[in-house]
Amino acid sequence: MDSVVGAMVGREREQELLSEFVTAPGGRALVLRGETGVGKSALLDHVADLATGEKHRVIRAAGVEAESELPFAGLHQFLYPLLSYVDRLDDVHRRVFDVVFGRDESTPPSVMTLGIAVLDLLSLAASQRPLLLILDDGQWLDTSSTEVCGFVGRRLTGGSVRLVVGLRSDIPSGFDTAALSALPVTTLSEKASEQLLDERHPGLDARVRRLVLDESQGNPLALLELPPYVERAGLDPTEGFGYTGVPLPLRLQQVYGSRIGALGDALRAELLRGALDGVGAGTAAGSTRGTRYRMRDADEAVAAGLLDIDPLGGAFVFRHPLVRSTVVQMATPNERRAAHAALAHVHRDDVERRATHLAASVIDPDEQVALALEAAAESATRRGGAVAAVAWLTRAAELSESHEDRSRRLGDAAFVAGHTGRLDRARQLLRSDTGSGTADSPASVVASAYAALYEDGDVRSSQHLVRAAIESIRDGGAREPSEVLTRLVNLLLAINQYASDEESWQRTHELIDSLGDLVPPYSRVYQDSWSDVVRRGAGVRERVERALADLRILEPWDISRLSVAAYHVDTLSQYRPHLQRTVDREVATGAKTPGMTMLHLIMLDQIAVGEWEEAERTGQRGLELMTSHGHALFAHHSQAYLGLLAALRGDTDRARELQATVDAWARPRGVGFLTQIADAIGTTAALNDGDYEAAYLHAIGITPPGTFQPYTHQASRTLLDLVEAALHTGRTEQARSHALAAQQARLPDLSPRLALLTYGALAMTATNPAEADTMYRRAETHPGAAGFPFELARIRLAHGIRLRHTQGRKAARHTLMIAAETFERLGTPAWAERARAELRTAGASAPAASAHPTTLTWQERRIADLAAGGLTNKEIGDRMHLSPRTVSSHLYRVFPKLGITSRAALRDALGKLSSDQDV
Numbered sequence: 001m002d003s004v005v006g007a008m009v010g011r012e013r014e015q016e017l018l019s020e021f022v023t024a025p026g027g028r029a030l031v032l033r034g035e036t037g038v039g040k041s042a043l044l045d046h047v048a049d050l051a052t053g054e055k056h057r058v059i060r061a062a063g064v065e066a067e068s069e070l071p072f073a074g075l076h077q078f079l080y081p082l083l084s085y086v087d088r089l090d091d092v093h094r095r096v097f098d099v100v101f102g103r104d105e106s107t108p109p110s111v112m113t114l115g116i117a118v119l120d121l122l123s124l125a126a127s128q129r130p131l132l133l134i135l136d137d138g139q140w141l142d143t144s145s146t147e148v149c150g151f152v153g154r155r156l157t158g159g160s161v162r163l164v165v166g167l168r169s170d171i172p173s174g175f176d177t178a179a180l181s182a183l184p185v186t187t188l189s190e191k192a193s194e195q196l197l198d199e200r201h202p203g204l205d206a207r208v209r210r211l212v213l214d215e216s217q218g219n220p221l222a223l224l225e226l227p228p229y230v231e232r233a234g235l236d237p238t239e240g241f242g243y244t245g246v247p248l249p250l251r252l253q254q255v256y257g258s259r260i261g262a263l264g265d266a267l268r269a270e271l272l273r274g275a276l277d278g279v280g281a282g283t284a285a286g287s288t289r290g291t292r293y294r295m296r297d298a299d300e301a302v303a304a305g306l307l308d309i310d311p312l313g314g315a316f317v318f319r320h321p322l323v324r325s326t327v328v329q330m331a332t333p334n335e336r337r338a339a340h341a342a343l344a345h346v347h348r349d350d351v352e353r354r355a356t357h358l359a360a361s362v363i364d365p366d367e368q369v370a371l372a373l374e375a376a377a378e379s380a381t382r383r384g385g386a387v388a389a390v391a392w393l394t395r396a397a398e399l400s401e402s403h404e405d406r407s408r409r410l411g412d413a414a415f416v417a418g419h420t421g422r423l424d425r426a427r428q429l430l431r432s433d434t435g436s437g438t439a440d441s442p443a444s445v446v447a448s449a450y451a452a453l454y455e456d457g458d459v460r461s462s463q464h465l466v467r468a469a470i471e472s473i474r475d476g477g478a479r480e481p482s483e484v485l486t487r488l489v490n491l492l493l494a495i496n497q498y499a500s501d502e503e504s505w506q507r508t509h510e511l512i513d514s515l516g517d518l519v520p521p522y523s524r525v526y527q528d529s530w531s532d533v534v535r536r537g538a539g540v541r542e543r544v545e546r547a548l549a550d551l552r553i554l555e556p557w558d559i560s561r562l563s564v565a566a567y568h569v570d571t572l573s574q575y576r577p578h579l580q581r582t583v584d585r586e587v588a589t590g591a592k593t594p595g596m597t598m599l600h601l602i603m604l605d606q607i608a609v610g611e612w613e614e615a616e617r618t619g620q621r622g623l624e625l626m627t628s629h630g631h632a633l634f635a636h637h638s639q640a641y642l643g644l645l646a647a648l649r650g651d652t653d654r655a656r657e658l659q660a661t662v663d664a665w666a667r668p669r670g671v672g673f674l675t676q677i678a679d680a681i682g683t684t685a686a687l688n689d690g691d692y693e694a695a696y697l698h699a700i701g702i703t704p705p706g707t708f709q710p711y712t713h714q715a716s717r718t719l720l721d722l723v724e725a726a727l728h729t730g731r732t733e734q735a736r737s738h739a740l741a742a743q744q745a746r747l748p749d750l751s752p753r754l755a756l757l758t759y760g761a762l763a764m765t766a767t768n769p770a771e772a773d774t775m776y777r778r779a780e781t782h783p784g785a786a787g788f789p790f791e792l793a794r795i796r797l798a799h800g801i802r803l804r805h806t807q808g809r810k811a812a813r814h815t816l817m818i819a820a821e822t823f824e825r826l827g828t829p830a831w832a833e834r835a836r837a838e839l840r841t842a843g844a845s846a847p848a849a850s851a852h853p854t855t856l857t858w859q860e861r862r863i864a865d866l867a868a869g870g871l872t873n874k875e876i877g878d879r880m881h882l883s884p885r886t887v888s889s890h891l892y893r894v895f896p897k898l899g900i901t902s903r904a905a906l907r908d909a910l911g912k913l914s915s916d917q918d919v
Helices: 012-023 040-053 073-086 091-100 111-125 143-153 190-200 206-216 220-233 250-261 265-276 299-303 321-330 333-346 351-361 367-382 386-398 403-419 423-431 442-456 459-475 483-499 502-518 521-531 540-547 556-568 572-589 592-609 612-628 632-648 652-669 672-689 692-702 713-717 719-728 732-744 752-765 769-781 789-807 809-826 829-841 858-868 873-880 884-898 903-918
Strands: 028-034 057-062 131-136 161-168 181-184 307-309 316-318
Touching (some): 012 040, 012 161, 012 181, 028 040, 040 131, 057 073, 073 091, 073 111, 073 131, 073 143, 091 111, 111 131, 111 143, 143 161, 190 206, 190 220, 206 321, 220 250, 250 321, 265 299, 265 316, 265 321, 265 333, 316 321, 351 367, 367 403, 386 403, 386 572, 403 423, 403 442, 403 483, 423 442, 442 459, 442 632, 459 483, 459 502, 483 521, 483 556, 483 672, 502 521, 521 540, 556 572, 572 592, 592 612, 592 632, 612 632, 632 652, 632 672, 652 672, 652 884, 672 713, 672 829, 713 719, 719 732, 719 752, 719 789, 732 752, 752 769, 752 789, 789 829, 809 829, 858 873, 858 884, 858 903, 873 884, 884 903
Parallel strands (some): 028 161, 028 181, 057 131
Antiparallel strands (some): 307 316
């Protein structure tokens, strides 16, 4: 059975020992011992090839279970090819072989007599060329043959005969006490398992690949044979229906099937309950929630090599995952349903485990089971198991007793599926509802609009679809809030946020207001914060804080939406730790779409607080995730934030490339949210370059001076940019009018960041020295100012310049020094150099610019690594989606940072960088 394993992967040690076994002088015997399918036969084939290469004669034999009771049946296989040498033995030994071969009916010889005769025969046969005897499946060799082989094997030293035996470690054998040298053949390491699987089954879906690796546990036979069966079954290990067994090919069923079949009905039922409840192999823990079923009275299964005993807890556990799958596969459907019913009772206090087993224990519609599944889905969703929740809701729909409940549950499943990033699955679920009018149902509208928005950025058609569906519900006389209406309202708000269009927002406000109490409080928070925080943001900060007071009761999509509201009022930092704890869970098995939003929010907060290296990593991670799931809208959203970050860090070439990419995609689609960020990138990049005229033109493209364009979220966020660009271009009246407009709009009451920006803008534009001092003091001492170090440093730089002009150079030094140190720490070279220049003008020695090579940005380091690896600028550009000119520009900046002048010196410089960082 092991002979299918052709690729010798992960067997370097065994091959080395077998090579020595064949080539070292003198005879010897060796036993290869390992579990079924571990690759013993492949190693026996390997040793045969080695011996053939060394001019050995190779004779092979195999134990056969059906012949295990026939005396000398195995020995015949070894001796038959050597019959020609028997006639050359003396009469005593010839008569011994006559008895063994059935040509003489005398009393069978003793083991010693026969063993000596066999040794003489082998010695005679090996006198011409060395002889290798290979025995596979030695555990099935008959007792007489086993005893003789053991006797012979212990006495082979000094000759030119070698014996190698392959044995299953889980079946007792006479070779166990033969005192022969043994080579344990263990399962493959994780790395070797992955290599073998990828070589023989390349291109497996990641979930299938992981499932095969987990089920095989390093068993090569399972690694080779499981993939096509798992793929055909369409198993998804992230779906939460308990353990259902992996479909096994016949060869793998046979590994443990006969032993399972030999057990009594009661013990097989006990094993089935353990298998269906997911009792693991080698450990009884098996689950992070609750306790797995504890099998009882199963010592016979331990003796049969099917179970082990967990050394920590003393519970019975399956010896290998294949045992567990075989137990399930051998059971009848009725036996499996009975086992699930028993397990549902065992787990009656665990909402998810009970529902899982209840769902598998029934065939006909059952409303009580359907309700239990709904509760399980809600529980799973809140703890990051939205993928499992889709399966539970789908099963609940199947078990529904009325068409209305079935349609509602399928709609719920589709809604959750959409949030898990599987929009195709959402549409498939809705198509499975055979009721009339399904194509125009509100649930179908939600699924279609999600796809249009997230996959294509189509704000116009998705807006029309959702608005029409809401109007239909309203005009149909809805009197009570409903889940589907709430979903439609929230989706319309999200679409409008991306559209950022004044007319659309006005229509949306009118529509939502017409719904009255049908709109829940959370949706009102989204409406006010996502639309126009300048005009509707009063009190939002407190409402968000109350809503997020107990995160445990919130669905992941509510957490992400409320966190977006927190971003708009600049209080995101206090919720970021929870987002960071949640995002990995959601991206793995939960609501991927909210997880993607959480990555955006984490990145935004990292940018705000000055963690720019971390923000780069978060942005790249998000971009890869969103691109792989076909969420074009989110992918361009990530590129927009990466462009803004690049502009802040002075990487203006990359910033403008990303700006152009985002703008070219978003503007034709009417995605104003992203076109505004594109304009903000242009503003920030121009300010970094000192091109204040270009910065002003970009800034007024977002909002005119002296006002804040309605429904333009970047209008208030670029307040300081417009004011500073206007001042540097001599537009003092426009700068002052804009600062006063912020004061009149009461922006300081809305968020700590807007308070900082407003006070800074008022200070910069004040003509009255007393007012300027007051406003600078308010900005720099604001309790929330430290949370926005880049903006605070800009205000301090402006303050220091004013102090130098009004109070003299000495008065300015401290403020300028703090600004320079902040810019240096953040990693924004142009701003740091401005602050250092002002310090020098103020008569102070500026802090030296960091010459440490860690000032390489993420992008610069990646380009440098690729260039050091020999790639051309064009090849690097193709890999990183940059133009060759931009790559060249990056390298032009990298060389002086690393203290080198040529491409050839890159490798050594980067190596020194890595060693410096390790110190």
